[in-house]
Amino acid sequence: MALEPVDIFPYELKRLIYDASDLSTLKALRCVSKAWASVGADLLLLPTFSLRSYAHDLSRLLSISRSAVVGPRAAHTVSTLIFQSNGWDPRYFRNIVCNRHELRREYETLDFVPTEAEQQALAELDAVAAQHDLDEKLARDEERLVRALQAVPNVHSITIACENPFRHRLLRKVWDEYALAAYHRSVHPQTEQLWRILRAARSAGLHILHFRHQQLLSPFFLDDALSLPPGALGSLSRLHSLHLDISDLAGVFSRSAQARDRLRDLIASAPLLTTLSISFESLDTVPLTFLPLGSSSSKLHTLTLSSPLIHPPTFLSYLSSHPFLTRLRLRSASLTHGSWHAFLSDLRSLLGAQLQAFQLSGVLRGAEGTDGEGETWMLWPFYDEEWRVMEGRGEKASLIERFVIKGEKWPMGLEHGVAYL
Numbered sequence: 001m002a003l004e005p006v007d008i009f010p011y012e013l014k015r016l017i018y019d020a021s022d023l024s025t026l027k028a029l030r031c032v033s034k035a036w037a038s039v040g041a042d043l044l045l046l047p048t049f050s051l052r053s054y055a056h057d058l059s060r061l062l063s064i065s066r067s068a069v070v071g072p073r074a075a076h077t078v079s080t081l082i083f084q085s086n087g088w089d090p091r092y093f094r095n096i097v098c099n100r101h102e103l104r105r106e107y108e109t110l111d112f113v114p115t116e117a118e119q120q121a122l123a124e125l126d127a128v129a130a131q132h133d134l135d136e137k138l139a140r141d142e143e144r145l146v147r148a149l150q151a152v153p154n155v156h157s158i159t160i161a162c163e164n165p166f167r168h169r170l171l172r173k174v175w176d177e178y179a180l181a182a183y184h185r186s187v188h189p190q191t192e193q194l195w196r197i198l199r200a201a202r203s204a205g206l207h208i209l210h211f212r213h214q215q216l217l218s219p220f221f222l223d224d225a226l227s228l229p230p231g232a233l234g235s236l237s238r239l240h241s242l243h244l245d246i247s248d249l250a251g252v253f254s255r256s257a258q259a260r261d262r263l264r265d266l267i268a269s270a271p272l273l274t275t276l277s278i279s280f281e282s283l284d285t286v287p288l289t290f291l292p293l294g295s296s297s298s299k300l301h302t303l304t305l306s307s308p309l310i311h312p313p314t315f316l317s318y319l320s321s322h323p324f325l326t327r328l329r330l331r332s333a334s335l336t337h338g339s340w341h342a343f344l345s346d347l348r349s350l351l352g353a354q355l356q357a358f359q360l361s362g363v364l365r366g367a368e369g370t371d372g373e374g375e376t377w378m379l380w381p382f383y384d385e386e387w388r389v390m391e392g393r394g395e396k397a398s399l400i401e402r403f404v405i406k407g408e409k410w411p412m413g414l415e416h417g418v419a420y421l
Contacts, residue, residue, distance in 0.1 A: 048080040049152065052165070053131060054138040058148050065151030080157040081149075084165070085215065086136060086193055089185040090129035096178045097125065097171065121170040128165055139193060142200055149204035157210040158197065180247055180281075183217060191220050198235040208235060212243040218252035221259040241275035242267065246282075254284035254309075261290075268292040274299050274324075279306035285334040287311070291318055298322045302387075306331040306362075312343045316350055326355060327387060332362035339366050339375055341410055348404045358401045359383045361394065377412065 051057040065071045097118075114122060138144070149155065162183070164175045194213070201208055236242070244263075252259050267276065267290070280286050287309045300322045310333055319325060328351070335343060344360075359381055366375030382394025382401075399411035 047077060048082060049078045050082045050084070052084040052163075054135040054145075055131065058138070058145065061148045061151055062144075065148070071151065075151060075153055077154075078152040079154055080159070080210075081152070081155050082159045082161050083193070083197060085160050085162045085183075086132060086139065087191070087217070088179065088182040090125065090132050090182070092185045093175075093178070093182040094122070094125055094129070096181060097121065097174050100174055100178070117170060121168040124166060124168050125171060139196060142196055142203075145196065145200040146203045149200055149206055153205065155201075155206050156208060157212075158201065158208055159212040160194065160197070160214065162215040180215075180249065183215060183247070184249075194220075202235040207238055209238060210241045211236060211239055212241075214245050216244055216246050218246055218248035218250065218259060221262040222252050222256055236266070236270045237272075239270035239273055241277075242270055242273055243275075243277040243279075245279045248280050248282040248284075248286070251282065251284045253280060253282065253286040253290070257289065260287065263290040264292050272299060275302040276300060277302075277304035279304070279331070282307050285309035285332070288315055288318070293318070293321070298324070300325055302327040304329040304331075305333070308333045309336060310334065310343070311336045312338055312346065316346055319347075320350055323354075325351065327357040328355060329359045329361075329383070331381075332364070333360070334365040335367045337367040340364060340377070341412070344400065344404055348407065352405055352407060355405050357383065357387055358404045359394075359397060360400050361397050 049057075049061065051061070061074075064074045162179065164172050164179075166172050166175055194216075246253070246263075248254075253263075263278070267273070267278075278290070285307050288305070288311065298321060301324045303322075303325060308330065310330075312335060319328075340360075361379045361381035364375075364377045364379065377396075379397045379400070380394040382390055382398045384390055396411060399408070402408045403410055
């Protein structure tokens with residue numbers, strides 16, 4: 001009978017050895033003994049677990065949970081889950097690849113003789129499509145998803161990502177240009193995935209504090225068939241941060257009060273929010289009626305809005321109900337009336353002493369028929385998405401921040417509406 005080797009090294013020394021080892025050495029060390037394997041288990045686990053495939057990654061998570069050594073470590077370590085969005089149509093994307101040299105509103109199946117590079121790309125695409133179909137089938141098994149989520153009870157962050165799923169250079173390029181078209185052909189699968197994840201998280205007893213969706217389609221908020229299912233919003237009631245990137249190329253939110261009302265209901269279902277980011281990828285600006293009326297107990301301290309149509313009195317009233325707001329970011333915004341100078345002056349009077357960071361960036365338009373008529377600026381940002389200062393960028397945006405927060409002089413003139421500043 002094989003004997004376990006005598007272990008003379010304390011845990012702390014083993015951990016120092018592991019920290020100085022590369023991946024191949026780490027794997028070899030875990031084969032020395034159970035004690036060495038136990039120490040190394042922590043290093044094989046990361047706080048973020050990505051589920052790109054229900055067939056592979058969900059099975060892997062379930063397998064980890066059944067391990068007497070790794071399972072408890074995973075339950076303790078994993079705090080963030082990233083799901084790859086499956087709400088795109090791979091066969092329509094194949095038509096786009098084959099028709100990519102022609103400008104079309106709808107892409108249909110086309111018979112053509114591919115080059116060798118195109119043939120390799122199509123072979124990879126067909127494999128991805130087959131995997132996509134299998135994942136779609138397995139995704140309907142909510143009980144299996146609940147079991148997997150129960151294996152990581154400390155998860156508090158969920159992201160639905162829209163990563164490029166391809167390796168071939170041609171496919172990656174076409175995806176970067178046309179992914180939205182493939183997503184817009186598949187609204188229902190995207191919606192079903194979102195609600196499955198939220199229902200499963202609630203059934204598994206997860207307390208989700210942070211939620212992000214990198215490409216939510218605007219019809220999700222419009223079609224009655226896609227209305228919010230009963231109890232689904234309960235999964236979001238404890239949220240501290242909500243980030244939604246909404247694709248609205250059809251201008252749904254600028255035209256539909258119903259879509260804005262449903263977004264407002266979604267935001268209002270999370271009364272503990274400290275961070276809210278709503279970004280529209282849209283050709284139009286969107287009225288801010290989707291913002292729920294705040295209260296003096298609001299905990300919001302960071303607000304980011306992209307493509308908002310701002311009615312100054314209403315928006316300033318909304319901001320006044322958030323006494324803890326310290327960071328405000330407005331991107332590609334327009335005013336319903338008045339000039340930016342007047343609006344930002346009022347903002348300074350209301351929140352200037354309260355704000356710690358303020359950024360105005362993108363294409364900014366004043367209202368027509370006022371002292372802001374014809375006012376159009378294009379400002380580079382000087383903060384990144386994590387509110388870190390980017391050196392050498394956004395000088396004028398920085399000066400506007402100082403105008404609002406520190407009361408310095410107004411930095412803009414008519415000559416500033418020419419190029420990015």
